[in-house]
Amino acid sequence: MKARIIDGTSIALQVRREVARGVEEFCQKCGRSPGLHVILAGDDPGSAVYVRGKEKAAEEVGMHGKVHRLPADVDPEYLVKLVRELNADPAVDGILVQLPLPGGLPSQSILDAVDPLKDVDGFHPINVGALWSGLPGIVPCTPNGCMRLLREAGAHLVGARALVVGRSHMVGKPMSGLLLNAHATVTIAHSKTENLPDRCRDADILIAAIGRAKMIAGDWIKPGATVIDVGMNRDEHGKLCGDVDFAGAAEVAGAITPVPGGVGPMTIALLLENTLKAAIARESR
Numbered sequence: 495m496k497a498r499i500i501d502g503t504s505i506a507l508q509v510r511r512e513v514a515r516g517v518e519e520f521c522q523k524c525g526r527s528p529g530l531h532v533i534l535a536g537d538d539p540g541s542a543v544y545v546r547g548k549e550k551a552a553e554e555v556g557m558h559g560k561v562h563r564l565p566a567d568v569d570p571e572y573l574v575k576l577v578r579e580l581n582a583d584p585a586v587d588g589i590l591v592q593l594p595l596p597g598g599l600p601s602q603s604i605l606d607a608v609d610p611l612k613d614v615d616g617f618h619p620i621n622v623g624a625l626w627s628g629l630p631g632i633v634p635c636t637p638n639g640c641m642r643l644l645r646e647a648g649a650h651l652v653g654a655r656a657l658v659v660g661r662s663h664m665v666g667k668p669m670s671g672l673l674l675n676a677h678a679t680v681t682i683a684h685s686k687t688e689n690l691p692d693r694c695r696d697a698d699i700l701i702a703a704i705g706r707a708k709m710i711a712g713d714w715i716k717p718g719a720t721v722i723d724v725g726m727n728r729d730e731h732g733k734l735c736g737d738v739d740f741a742g743a744a745e746v747a748g749a750i751t752p753v754p755g756g757v758g759p760m761t762i763a764l765l766l767e768n769t770l771k772a773a774i775a776r777e778s779r
């Protein structure tokens with residue numbers, strides 16, 4: 495294997511330690527701990543696991559909070575009312591609506607109801623607009639985690655050719671905005687992109703956010719490229735894997751994230767960081 499492994503587990507631990515220190519200072523200064531509230535509707539087992547992970551991580555860094563567990567057929571008006579109550583509660587700094595919401599619930603209007611200052615997922619249109627305008631705002635956790643991994647890996651971004659495969663609101667689009675803000679030359683690919691292998695071969699920085707197991711083959715990678723694999727899939731044996739064929743890509747890339755142990759741990763760590771930043775921003779208003 496040629497590539498250096500970008501160890502998301504240890505970098506995430508470092509971020510969590512930084513947040514824990516920040517929380518301690520915040521508690522001393524403000525006489526309260528930052529509060530994170532999560533809304534979980536329905537009984538999707540994957541979402542339940544993610545939410546438990548977030549709850550535990552928040553407790554470990556000294557935050558307080560609550561998970562609001564609601565049935566899949568919750569009245570959308572009740573959900574919006576709950577969000578508004580949390581917006582008005584001074585002890586709540588961060589509100590996260592666990593996605594995807596069960597079918598039938600109007601996800602966008604529920605996300606729009608979250609106070610942008612408490613929108614620790616960074617999905618409110620005001621925070622989306624801030625990112626694309628290069629203004630301060632709350633940045634979505636997964637792409638922000640990828641940027642931190644790139645920085646920790648020492649990736650040279652200014653003028654680099656960056657390819658983001660995937661254009662979702664949660665990952666691909668904000669990722670490309672962040673890379674653009676960091677002065678990379680950014681291309682966004684998606685399911686209608688022609689000749690994806692050649693696009694990949696041109697990329698100094700390759701971000702895969704597709705959701706297709708091992709779709710990006712080793713011979714699509716430019717020698718020496720930095721590869722960040724956001725994908726979380728199951729392979730034919732039921733084993734967790736990314737969107738990139740890790741074994742093949744690691745022979746060619748300069749640096750690469752594994753799955754698991756790459757982007758995944760960063761998402762929760764950056765959620766904690768966003769919550770602390772939201773708390774500090776609210777206290778200093």
Ligand code: NDP
Pocket residue numbers: 636659660661662663664665666683684685686687690703704705706724725726727757758759761
């Ligand atoms: P979405 O399904 O919302 O988006 C997938 C994107 O991939 C779309 O833009 C789609 O294009 C594109 N795509 C699909 N097939 C192809 C193809 N054959 N060639 C090129 N592009 C293609 O997924 P998400 O962005 O939410 O998530 C992507 C992956 O990242 C998933 O595996 C998810 O589990 C994982 N993930 C991991 C996180 C973590 O913390 N590690 C957090 C969030 C997501 P089009 O728009 O044209 O349909």
